[in-house]
Amino acid sequence: MIEIIEEAPDAVTLRLRIVDSADFLPGQYYNVRMTVPGRTGPVQRAYSVASSPIPDSSIIDIGVREVPGGLISPQLVRGLSVGDQVQVRGPVGRFTWTKDDGGPVLLVGAGSGVVPLMSMIRYAVAADLDIPVRLVCSSSSFDSAFYHRDLANLAEQHSWLEVVHTLTRDLSDARATHHRRIDHRMVAEAVAGQLPRRAYICGPPAMVEEVQGWLGELAIDPAGVRVEKYD
């Protein structure tokens, strides 16, 4: 581990230098294996990459939010120091986007589900693409939202990127566009005027399935929709 960045009181970015690994694609994840007291074998959990494979895919950022009472995430968020070795396997997953997939692109993420979407956005910046990308990001509060500062800076610098925040608990924060859970109306607004050719939905399974269903109702071609469920 080469760096630990605090994203929120309960969330960190862990920057790892990977030894002997294939290049990853934006949207993929690694399996992290750790020993846990009381368990005979190592315990494994999936964590998506938040960084871009360009310019150096051997350095990866994984974004982890602590799940209270969990076996692995509390150790990752609070139990590691720079210089520690972390065992990872990967990259894994078909929830990927590169320039060849084209756009416009709609990204919908809730909670830590924004992590792989951030990799796609950072890749688009690093590759100097000009493909329209619209991100709908749902968080409990603005300050708990992964990468909100980075996203604000990137949206200011790149006209192809539009970021829409919705908050589910902090209902008064004016930095967000919406103050409710992602719903049909929000998804309809997100596709209006910029019909996505590719849509990526990531987060809790119930949210992912609902948004996928609404995109179908809004006549978005299911062949262009990819989902990643964090269960």
Ligand SMILES: Cc1cc2nc3c(=O)[nH]c(=O)nc-3n(C[C@H](O)[C@H](O)[C@H](O)COP(=O)(O)OP(=O)(O)OC[C@H]3O[C@@H](n4cnc5c(N)ncnc54)[C@H](O)[C@@H]3O)c2cc1C
């Ligand atoms: C493809 C994929 C990518 C992912 N990417 C990310 C990511 O980028 N960032 C991120 O933060 N997360 C990500 N996740 C989620 C992550 O893999 C873990 O599921 C999450 O961190 C919780 O793991 P944990 O070991 O801390 O909790 P677990 O030990 O799995 O526990 C989860 C919850 O269940 C409860 N629980 C566990 N055992 C019991 C029991 N016996 N009885 C009652 N309750 C119990 C715990 O108290 C806790 O609340 C991803 C998941 C998938 C599938």
